[in-house]
Amino acid sequence: MTTKHTDHLLISQVSIDFPTPQGPFRALDKVDLRIEKGEFVSIIGHSGCGKSTVLNIVAGLYQATEGGVILDGREVNEPGPERAVVFQNHSLLPWLTAYENVELAVKQVFKGKKSKAEMREWIEHNLTLVHMDHAMHKRPDEISGGMKQRVGIARALAMQPQVLLLDEPFGALDALTRAHLQDSMMEIQATLGNTVIMITHDVDEAVLLSDRIVMMSNGPAASVGDIVQVNLPRPRNRVAMAESVEYMRCRKAVLSFLYERHGRKTVSVSVEDEEVQPARDNIVTLKPSTAKAA
Numbered sequence: 305m306t307t308k309h310t311d312h313l314l315i316s317q318v319s320i321d322f323p324t325p326q327g328p329f330r331a332l333d334k335v336d337l338r339i340e341k342g343e344f345v346s347i348i349g350h351s352g353c354g355k356s357t358v359l360n361i362v363a364g365l366y367q368a369t370e371g372g373v374i375l376d377g378r379e380v381n382e383p384g385p386e387r388a389v390v391f392q393n394h395s396l397l398p399w400l401t402a403y404e405n406v407e408l409a410v411k412q413v414f415k416g417k418k419s420k421a422e423m424r425e426w427i428e429h430n431l432t433l434v435h436m437d438h439a440m441h442k443r444p445d446e447i448s449g450g451m452k453q454r455v456g457i458a459r460a461l462a463m464q465p466q467v468l469l470l471d472e473p474f475g476a477l478d479a480l481t482r483a484h485l486q487d488s489m490m491e492i493q494a495t496l497g498n499t500v501i502m503i504t505h506d507v508d509e510a511v512l513l514s515d516r517i518v519m520m521s522n523g524p525a526a527s528v529g530d531i532v533q534v535n536l537p538r539p540r541n542r543v544a545m546a547e548s549v550e551y552m553r554c555r556k557a558v559l560s561f562l563y564e565r566h567g568r569k570t571v572s573v574s575v576e577d578e579e580v581q582p583a584r585d586n587i588v589t590l591k592p593s594t595a596k597a598a
């Protein structure tokens with residue numbers, strides 16, 4: 305007998321209108337997505353199509369005008385520690401050490417539930433997960449961009465969220481650091497089994513990390529254009545993967561969606577370490593994928 309998966313996270317018929325001086329601007333129109341527990345889903349699409357808006361609605365930071373988000377049977381109406389967000393720029397408090405930045409989040413979630421010693425152990429454990437145990441007492445200005453991003457991820461993980469929301473988490477990092485962090489993220493997710501939704505502009509990153517890639521149509525009134533199921537076994541190795549037929553199929557499906565079916569004048573999608581040639585005349589510029597973090 306096959307077991308039917310129950311919906312863990314349901315984004316149901318979500319539409320949003322932003323008020324503008326010209327009247328309401330419909331950014332999303334009837335976005336529908338069902339995500340299973342432990343699934344890694346990437347969202348990819350042209351700049352301004354509404355990826356961050358979807359993430360912000362799931363985070364509870366924005367309210368949908370129509371439709372809604374249900375997490376384990378409960379409607380999401382506000383931010384909560386069970387949905388942790390990691391932004392592109394670490395957003396650490398500069399006057400606190402890495403340890404203290406994570407501690408702030410841990411205290412918020414576990415105050416009264418964990419003893420002081422347990423909290424200390426938990427903070428150290430999460431910093432170790434992202435390989436930051438050696439620099440946990442350094443402040444953000446004493447560590448590199450990649451290390452700051454690791455601390456941001458540790459802070460999110462330390463909240464023990466059911467859902468990890470990643471908004472271009474590796475976008476501001478150089479290619480090598482990004483590769484290391486992608487590998488750490490795959491390891492962590494394999495260990496913890498969190499549900500992850502990640503926005504990315506990087507086709508290779510999407511294929512390497514995801515179980516499914518959700519491709520959004522262009523805005524205004526954007527919605528889910530198509531979904532690619534990535535049938536690659538885990539653990540995944542980026543070098544071995546590059547020659548895999550399934551990897552090439554997924555990559556091609558995403559590129560074809562973005563450049564042929566939903567091409568537009570300005571594109572912010574990048575393919576790691578590779579210059580993407582404009583498909584006919586519908587692509588003018590590419591956003592650099594390897595801008596160094598400050």
Ligand SMILES: Nc1ncnc2c1ncn2[C@@H]1O[C@H](COP(=O)(O)OP(=O)(O)OP(=O)(O)O)[C@@H](O)[C@H]1O
Nearest residue numbers: 322323329331350351352353354355356357358523
């Ligand atoms: N608070 C807001 N008020 C008005 N319009 C908004 C607001 N937030 C987003 N928008 C508009 O909604 C659309 C979707 O924006 P969003 O930031 O979600 O796109 P995105 O796909 O994440 O873009 P990018 O890839 O460039 O980060 C855009 O047209 C944007 O201008």
